[in-house]
Amino acid sequence: MEPFVSIPLLLVATAHLLCHLSIDHCSFVLACLRATITATAKAAISVASSFDPTSLSKSIPSDVRTVIERLDLAPVTRSFVCCLKCFTCHPITQDAPYPDRCTHKETPSSSCCNHPLRKTKLIKGRQKSFPVRRYLVHSLKDWISKLLNQPEVERVMDEYPMSGEASGDVDDIWGAKALRDLKGPDGKPFVINCGKEGRYVFSICFDGLNYDGNKHGGRKASVCAIYLVCLNLPPQLRYKFQNLFLAAVVPGPGEPSLHQINHVLVPLVDDLLELYIDGVTIRTANHQNGRLVRSALGPLVSDLLAARQMAGFSSHSSKTFCPHCSLTLDEISNTDKSTWGPKNPELLKAQAQAWRNAESEAVRDDLWKTNGVRWTELQRLPYWEPSKFMTIDPMHLLYLGNLQRHCRKVWGMDDKHMDGVGITHDQLIDPSQYLIDKGSPEAAMDALKFGTNSEVASFHLSALKQVCRNLGLHFGGKKKALVNALKGYVRCPFVRMTRY
Numbered sequence: 001m002e003p004f005v006s007i008p009l010l011l012v013a014t015a016h017l018l019c020h021l022s023i024d025h026c027s028f029v030l031a032c033l034r035a036t037i038t039a040t041a042k043a044a045i046s047v048a049s050s051f052d053p054t055s056l057s058k059s060i061p062s063d064v065r066t067v068i069e070r071l072d073l074a075p076v077t078r079s080f081v082c083c084l085k086c087f088t089c090h091p092i093t094q095d096a097p098y099p100d101r102c103t104h105k106e107t108p109s110s111s112c113c114n115h116p117l118r119k120t121k122l123i124k125g126r127q128k129s130f131p132v133r134r135y136l137v138h139s140l141k142d143w144i145s146k147l148l149n150q151p152e153v154e155r156v157m158d159e160y161p162m163s164g165e166a167s168g169d170v171d172d173i174w175g176a177k178a179l180r181d182l183k184g185p186d187g188k189p190f191v192i193n194c195g196k197e198g199r200y201v202f203s204i205c206f207d208g209l210n211y212d213g214n215k216h217g218g219r220k221a222s223v224c225a226i227y228l229v230c231l232n233l234p235p236q237l238r239y240k241f242q243n244l245f246l247a248a249v250v251p252g253p254g255e256p257s258l259h260q261i262n263h264v265l266v267p268l269v270d271d272l273l274e275l276y277i278d279g280v281t282i283r284t285a286n287h288q289n290g291r292l293v294r295s296a297l298g299p300l301v302s303d304l305l306a307a308r309q310m311a312g313f314s315s316h317s318s319k320t321f322c323p324h325c326s327l328t329l330d331e332i333s334n335t336d337k338s339t340w341g342p343k344n345p346e347l348l349k350a351q352a353q354a355w356r357n358a359e360s361e362a363v364r365d366d367l368w369k370t371n372g373v374r375w376t377e378l379q380r381l382p383y384w385e386p387s388k389f390m391t392i393d394p395m396h397l398l399y400l401g402n403l404q405r406h407c408r409k410v411w412g413m414d415d416k417h418m419d420g421v422g423i424t425h426d427q428l429i430d431p432s433q434y435l436i437d438k439g440s441p442e443a444a445m446d447a448l449k450f451g452t453n454s455e456v457a458s459f460h461l462s463a464l465k466q467v468c469r470n471l472g473l474h475f476g477g478k479k480k481a482l483v484n485a486l487k488g489y490v491r492c493p494f495v496r497m498t499r500y
Contacts, residue, residue, distance in 0.1 A: 005059045008033040009067045016064045017073065026064035034060040076142035078267060081131035082251060085115040087260040089135055089267065098131070104263075109360040137248045137267040140228070141280050144293060147230070147243070148198065151285035157200060157232040161191045173203075173231055178388050179298055185277050190296055190383075191232075197279070198293040202228040202245070204378075206306045208255050224250040226268065231298060258374070261309055265377040272297050272381060297381055300390045311386040312352055312376035320372030324387050332476035333469070343387040352379055441466035448486055457483045 012029055015021040021029070037060060061067055068074045080089035081098050088104035102113040118129040148154045161174050173179060179201060184190040191199050208224040228245040229238055237243055247268050250256060256264060274280070275295040283290045300307055304316060313323040321329050325340040334340070351367070356375035358364040368374055378384050437443050444463040447455040456464075457479075464482040468475035473485045 002059075008037070008060055009071055012064055012067050013071055013073055016068070023064050026067075027062060030060060030062055030064065030067070034062070076139040077136045078139065080135040080137065080267070081117050082133045082135035082264070083113060083115050083117060084133055086113045087250075087256045087263045088113065089263050090117060092131065092134075107358055107360050107364065133251050135248065135251060135264065138246060140245065140247065140268070140271040140275065140295070141282075143245050144200070144275075144295065145282045145284075148282060148284040148293070153233075153237075154198075154284050154286050156234065156237070157230065158198065160232055160234050161201075172235060173299070179231070182296060182298070183383060184294065184296075190294075196291060198282075198284070198291055200293070200295045201231045201298045202295060203231055203299045203301050204228050204297055204310075205301050206261070206310050207302060208306070222255055223252040224255055226250065226264070228297075229301075258309060259312075259376075262375065262377045265310075269377045269380050276381065276383070297378070297384055298389060300378075300386075307390050310376060310378065311390045312374045312379070313386065313390070314368065314372035318372050319369075323390055324392075329476060333474050345385040345387060348373055348385075348387060349379060352376065439463050441470070445470070448489075453483070453487055456486055 008030070012026050012033070015029065016023070016026045061070070079092040081092055082089050083102040083104065086102060086104050086106075088102055090098040090102070092098055098117060100116065100118055102115045102117055104113045105111070117132050119132045120127050120129050122128075148157075161179075180189070180192065182190040182201065184194070184199070191201060204226070205228075206224060206226050208222045210222050226247045226249075228247055230243065230245070231238065233243055248264065250264050272295065275293070279292045279294040281290045282293050300310055302310060308315065308323065311323060314320055317329075319329050321327075321332065323343070325342055327334060327340055351371040351373040352375045355364055355367045355371075355373065358367060364374070376386065379386070438458060439460045439462060441463045444456065444459040444467045447459065448467060461479045461482070464479060464486065465475045468482055468485055471486075471489060473489060475482065
């Protein structure tokens with residue numbers, strides 16, 4: 001491609017993809033560029049008779065989509081029609097057209113969804129049908145191929161996982177035992193000593209946003225994004241915009257509920273299965289004859305609700321509240337870590353399969369209430385264990401301050417208190433700071449000693465939980481249960497405590 005052609009194409013592609021210039025405006029820019037080049041060529045005829053203004057002008061396309069295609073900037077995607085009711089995805093292909101109505105059944109005894117999958121529009125006097133909602137899934141194989149065509153990036157991705165140590169302080173995820181122990185399809189470590197193959201591990205995230213903006217009336221319409229991060233890249237490169245893989249955008253206006261997320265995960269899991277078991281041969285910058293590339297999925301990194309939805313676990317307020325250990329909600333006050341038996345991954349998978357294979361939705365509901373586990377498409381990956389790879393809400397826990405609040409407000413670890421072992425009602429360093437703070441465990445304890453029941457009930461839930469913890473009472477559940485527990489608490493008659 002001649003420079004006087006490639007430069008205008010790059011200009012318009014940049015304006016469209018990075019500056020978000022519309023297709024119509026890009027077409028106007030292309031028309032101006034074509035006119036400019038034509039006029040320039042005509043003016044140059046007198047100097048260099050080899051210029052052909054007509055052919056030169058035709059080499060500049062009139063549509064930005066042609067520019068994107070010619071520069072190979074368009075991602076390779078698969079297209080589906082996504083049911084508005086159940087989110088089942090039906091592939092859109094020329095060989096096998098999708099049905100007029102959704103044919104999905106939740107269980108063998110359930111009725112068919114039967115929701116329309118087509119909508120019609122009158123265009124120039126003719127009725128034409130279109131998918132009621134289109135769902136595009138980005139090809140992971142194509143994205144990896146383009147990433148590996150950067151020579152320095154490929155070298156770094158091959159070397160970085162082997163540069164760290166599994167012992168000592170962990171400063172990156174590759175120090176985690178779960179990734180080091182991840183096995184390949186041959187039963188050997190997936191990344192360590194993998195020979196000439198390219199082996200890459202990804203984390204996955206699922207999150208939603210309100211595309212109309214956050215308003216006082218609450219979220220009205222939302223879309224969800226599924227994206228992957230290549231952990232083989234070092235942290236300074238890992239989260240750069242150009243290195244993130246946007247797998248799919250789940251169309252709105254509503255979010256898939258609970259197990260409906262499985263329908264939109266199917267295409268991505270299909271790609272991950274192929275890349276893990278068979279691999280794909282890719283011609284890369286450093287391997288012109290091609291190399292075998294495999295990929296695996298590692299940690300699930302999302303907020304509390306999205307992570308449980310993706311991993312197939314019940315709510316944090318359910319009976320089986322913890323996705324990592326076998327404690328139940330009745331045992332939430334147990335702080336002896338040695339008694340927290342880890343969940344059995346084989347049992348979890350069996351319970352998930354039982355939920356998936358249930359004959360009716362009533363049986364599914366019973367299994368869900370009993371086990372707190374349901375099937376997730378991620379369990380089709382033979383190596384992926386929900387309790388091992390689900391992280392505990394790092395965004396809210398660390399970046400948004402929940403850990404700090406829990407330590408300072410719930411556990412009383414604050415510079416306003418004297419140091420202690422944390423099992424007594426510690427005094428404030430400066431008594432003058434003591435005000436009736438409804439979030440203060442100390443004020444709540446004072447109200448319990450000298451105040452009325454209504455005064456105790458006026459304190460915040462976090463303060464009442466800490467008081468119950470200090471007194472050895474059950475501190476799980478809602479505020480009403482905590483107040484009742486404190487009402488029934490009987491202090492020893494010979495203990496006399498005074499205000500400070």
